Amino acid sequence: MADFQEFYPLRRHNTFGFDVRARLAVHVRSEQDLVEALDDPRARDLPVVVLGGGSNVVLSGDLDALVLLMEIPGYRVDATGADVHVTAGAGENWHGLVCRTIDDGLPGLENLALIPGTVGAAPIQNIGAYGVELCERFASVRAYDRQTRAFVELDAAQCAFGYRDSVFKHAGRDRYIITAVTLRLPRPWQPALGYAELARELEGVASPEAGRIRDAVVAIRSRKLPDPAVIGNAGSFFKNPIVEAAQRDALAAGHPTLVSYRQPDGRYKLAAGWLIDQCGFKGVNDGPVGVYGKQALVLVHHGGGSARDLLALAGRIADTVEERFGVRIEAEPVIV
Numbered sequence: 249m250a251d252f253q254e255f256y257p258l259r260r261h262n263t264f265g266f267d268v269r270a271r272l273a274v275h276v277r278s279e280q281d282l283v284e285a286l287d288d289p290r291a292r293d294l295p296v297v298v299l300g301g302g303s304n305v306v307l308s309g310d311l312d313a314l315v316l317l318m319e320i321p322g323y324r325v326d327a328t329g330a331d332v333h334v335t336a337g338a339g340e341n342w343h344g345l346v347c348r349t350i351d352d353g354l355p356g357l358e359n360l361a362l363i364p365g366t367v368g369a370a371p372i373q374n375i376g377a378y379g380v381e382l383c384e385r386f387a388s389v390r391a392y393d394r395q396t397r398a399f400v401e402l403d404a405a406q407c408a409f410g411y412r413d414s415v416f417k418h419a420g421r422d423r424y425i426i427t428a429v430t431l432r433l434p435r436p437w438q439p440a441l442g443y444a445e446l447a448r449e450l451e452g453v454a455s456p457e458a459g460r461i462r463d464a465v466v467a468i469r470s471r472k473l474p475d476p477a478v479i480g481n482a483g484s485f486f487k488n489p490i491v492e493a494a495q496r497d498a499l500a501a502g503h504p505t506l507v508s509y510r511q512p513d514g515r516y517k518l519a520a521g522w523l524i525d526q527c528g529f530k531g532v533n534d535g536p537v538g539v540y541g542k543q544a545l546v547l548v549h550h551g552g553g554s555a556r557d558l559l560a561l562a563g564r565i566a567d568t569v570e571e572r573f574g575v576r577i578e579a580e581p582v583i584v
């Protein structure tokens with residue numbers, strides 16, 4: 249029998265710090281815990297919500313659901329092939345994994361340092377930062393398929409990774425529960441220093457090692473982003489919109505400081521933070537929620553508010569950006 253807890257408080261399980269409860273919650277520390285919880289007759293009629301660190305969700309109210317708190321541990325290295333493969337349990341802390349691999353002399357994840365949350369959630373939105381995306385270091389996931397009630401292995405093609413996107417946000421949503429992730433760390437290691445801000449931070453450092461790059465990423469992130477332990481947030485609240493070249497050119501003609509990045513397919517990614525900043529939202533507070541003063545892309549919760557307050561502000565921002573620039577920006581976190 250699963251060790252369910254009723255009306256379980258989730259405030260410490262979402263980095264916005266919204267004070268909501270789960271009808272049933274269970275700490276999942278093994279694959280057996282997972283199957284037992286899903287098979288338990290007490291949970292049979294409830295929808296299932298999977299939570300890692302809660303750093304990319306907006307919990308919109310009390311959840312009449314079974315909440316699986318993913319805490320499966322594990323760390324295994326296979327260095328027998330050309331590349332190194334590292335398998336980690338879904339419940340491992342992502343930044344902890346980055347540091348552990350570096351300490352073990354296995355570079356490759358350093359650009360993704362200090363991203364909050366768990367290993368199991370990393371493939372869901374194909375986490376990315378400072379010029380590297382998870383899919384570039386990815387081999388496979390092990391997941392429980394709720395449709396076939398069996399464990400499966402999914403490779404990169406099956407995960408259909410895109411910009412902050414994967415199959416787990418579409419056809420695989422509510423179907424797969426990830427229990428472990430295997431990363432492929434290519435050999436020989438090449439540092440990824442193409443991101444201008446990172447290159448600036450490392451100016452004067454000849455041939456930086458992975459640990460030095462990790463420290464630089466941590467330093468930049470600590471300056472720019474609010475610590476969820478201090479102020480509720482989920483990192484970037486909006487995805488950078490991708491537009492056709494013609495639309496970007498028309499916008500750039502009217503707004504010479506427009507920040508945009510050419511994509512391999514010829515389209516352009518616009519900096520959502522710039523769009524929001526231009527609309528005057530940076531640092532604006534609206535009761536218990538607001539826009540972070542140092543980074544317009546980050547929405548914050550000062551306490552005592554709810555997802556309703558946050559989503560109202562997010563909607564107002566998206567509407568204003570659309571009216572002014574003709575571009576719709578979309579939320580990055582999963583609204584539960």
Ligand SMILES: Cc1cc2nc3c(=O)[nH]c(=O)nc-3n(C[C@H](O)[C@H](O)[C@H](O)COP(=O)(O)OP(=O)(O)OC[C@H]3O[C@@H](n4cnc5c(N)ncnc54)[C@H](O)[C@@H]3O)c2cc1C
Nearest residue numbers: 298300301302303304365366368369375376377426482483
């Ligand atoms: C300060 C801050 C900075 C951030 N910076 C970045 C950044 O630079 N780049 C970036 O990409 N993201 C960033 N994020 C977002 C977030 O950290 C990542 O998306 C992270 O991977 C979420 O992990 P989590 O364990 O907290 O997931 P959760 O928020 O718990 O869950 C996110 C989604 O994944 C699902 N999920 C979680 N675990 C599993 C599982 N085992 N199996 C199936 N589904 C699962 C959940 O149901 C939910 O839909 C940032 C967040 C914060 C607060």
